[in-house]
Amino acid sequence: MARAVRDPEERIRERNVRLIIKAGIEIFARKGFDGTRIAEIAEASGLPKANVYYYFSSKEEIYTAIIAHLLASWDDALKYISPEREPAEAFRLYIKAKLEYTRKNMAESRLFASEIIQGARFLTKKDREHIRQVTDTHVAVIEGWIAAGKMLPVDPRHLFIMLWASTQFYSDFEPVAVDALKKPRLKADDYEKAAATITETILRGILRQP
Amino acid sequence: MARAVRDPEERIRERNVRLIIKAGIEIFARKGFDGTRIAEIAEASGLPKANVYYYFSSKEEIYTAIIAHLLASWDDALKYISPEREPAEAFRLYIKAKLEYTRKNMAESRLFASEIIQGARFLTKKDREHIRQVTDTHVAVIEGWIAAGKMLPVDPRHLFIMLWASTQFYSDFEPVAVDALKKPRLKADDYEKAAATITETILRGILRQP
């Protein structure tokens, strides 16, 4: 009475799930959850609609799979904010990494922003607890720097919001960034210039003057 | 052969259009254009669906009416960035005004953000030209301050993006702000604390040291 045995390398499944997720990220990012049609995801992924339903049993299942996937990387750049580093170096690296991530993963970035704007309906309590906990950890690092006299006493939570907001902006609100910067589209050096301006301004804003 | 004569005070029309717009702002902000159902706007405004169609002939007409209305006020706070003022005072007032606006008009703020994230599909060329032109004007003011030695040479366009992003964040991404600040919800004094932190940090970041 052996149970089902097969554990093939799942190549077909893996590939199709990846195609669906990839198409889903793009379309959910532009249309939001309610605005997205499964048929559109199917078309964009090159699969018939019924085949999409073979892998996911509902629109919500696709969406939450994507959200879970995103959350795993949204705080990645925060690793640079660590007590062994000097604040100047830490913030410089953080800003650079965050801008690079957001530039190379525009759709993911937008989808996350879209989910939040639409009320964070599909973020679980666990997801939100994760955000709170990660913030706490890094707030503590900054408080340590302040206590050590390495930084001016700036509220760390509002500081993180400034950084998050400023870096996200270029990808999430690209059309406005394009207009404000008077460029036809944003390229790598626009992101570099952004990193430079944000870094310089913030560092002068939070460090003791030499 | 006189043309139609009546010009009543339009009280009923005014009131119902206002109710529809108000409901529309809330729902478009949360669901985006494609995700919004006219029936939902009708219910939220307390009018039968057919009555909504008596005033607006399509979903797009409601949406663009709202967008046009928003754009008229989105750059309102920029009036404080004017050459007669000293930069410190100007930025302080701008940050305060922008945060106040965004707090008191959360749905409008979110709807505008949502429209941009979703690709600015319903911003006309004229709208975008307006954004560009308003930015240019205020960039010139900042360049004047820099030339006068009243400010450090910070790229004005990226500076505006930092300010816009940081102030919008609290309303547009409220669920994340709530988690990051560990509050059950944001109240007036959280916005005041935000204004203080942003103002202090930015001013130190852009002004010559005394």
Next chain:
DNA sequence: TTGAAAGTTGACACTTTGGTCAGCTTTTGT
């Protein structure tokens, strides 16, 4: 080689949606 599991899909059922309309009631200038 083979057969059972995995994958594929056109066609279908059922629901929701945007938008229309005919006929009704209310408002208002005269």
Next chain:
DNA sequence: ACAAAAGCTGACCAAAGTGTCAACTTTCAA
């Protein structure tokens, strides 16, 4: 008072949407 303009709305429709399914093809371990 009254007629014409403005306002109102239940009922309806075509189109578009989500999700299902039975029958087919492909894959692969034994």
